[in-house]
Amino acid sequence: MSRWWDRYGFRTIIIIVALIIALWIKQTQAAFLSEAYYFVVKPFQSQTQFTVEDRLTNARILELEQSVAELEQQNRQLKQSLDYAETQPVQTIAAPVIARSRDRWWDRVTLGKGSEDGVKPSDIVTGIGGLVGRVTHVTPHTSKVLLISDSTSRVGAILSRNRQFGYIRGKSSSTVVMQFFHQVAGIKPGDEIATSSLSKLYPPGLAIGKVKSVNKNQGAIVEVELSAPIDVLEWVVIQPFESQLGKE
Template sequence: MINPRRKAAFRWWYKRNLWYGFAFTLFLIFVRLTKGAFLLDSFAFISRPFWPGTAQKEWITNGINLEQQIRLDLLEKDNQRLRTLLDLKNSSNKDIISAAVISRRSRDFWQQLELNKGSNHSIQRGDAVMGPGGLLGIIQSVTPTTSRTRLLTDPGSKLGVWIENKKVHGVLVGIGTNRPQLNFLEKVPNAKVGDIISTSPASTLVPPNLPVAVIQLINSDNLPSPYAVVQLIASPEAIDWVQILRFK
């Protein structure tokens, strides 16, 4: 026979566990309905001492400011580019012909631009092709309605150039990359990084003193004469309109 005291204790234990189970069920329902908001708030309160300090906040603020400055600079450059393209498109001179780029192969072995103007517009083989800021190449072939430009970056392209303020002469040679090579004629050229390269005043192929490139690197140890790596002022990858200069 079961002891009455044990029976009462069992009933009390059973009822308590029943209330615990009921309370836990209500808690789960509460979490479900509130989508765990109470737990998230509790976690935020407990983890507050470990939150990022003011130093990280300053880094984030500086990063945001830098990003905004970069975006402003890019917008400024893009606006300048669009203004330049508009000037190229609207220019009118019997010796300067504006043309649109209809096809480009600026990254292939044959680095060329196809233009929408040809012999019907008085364009001839050997005319100089200018982009915004500088010389791009020379007209290589012409049809009645189109013309093909051989870029200065094309392998085998050679052009006489000089540094006007230093009176240093050289030959700009295309090597198949977006940065041609400038071979100096002097063994000790008076040149430095940042110098502007322009077409030679003695050139018979293109008009003299056209801006071409900027020196990026100089190898003074090369034999028999130093050479430089230059960056074209007008990049063929980002040009939609050009000017063709009639020289002959």
């Protein structure tokens, strides 16, 4: 044993010490690398997490801002309709447009007021600008309106400037056609068209629109731009009216 120790003892001690030092260095390096990872990588992880949370927060804020803007716009529309209703000479009912068919956009709308609110068939519907249509069907809480832009709609009308009578017919757009009862001269773009006393479905004097163009080859026919924004209706005003159709 002593001979082995004399021969290999010192070398063994050196190897053991080297192994201890190597183990210590390895552990120290591991701790160092761990700390280095924490200080170098962790900020980026935090930044990434912050960026995601920040984006979600900003998206939520944008959503709320858009909701507030939409509510403000709806309130403005309602206020304008109520202000308009107050200018009418008869008792009126402000009603929201709650349904509309994409395929029949210019033909009919459904309103969020019905018989329990005092709405009746044959009541007329107006909006800011002028005539919109008339009520055709009523339920306790809704009503359906035939728009004057509907291709089947006919409204007795008059050219306000020279008191020439005729009627308008819809064509499923923001313009309608006015057919005079006889040849009329001197019609100009911008001339105002209103409902006439000959109409049995509407009271006289309601604004319909203005002459947009005149067919020179057919002097009794003109194109009229509707004054009510029928394509973007959100609120309307319902006025009581008893149809004279079938009455003499």
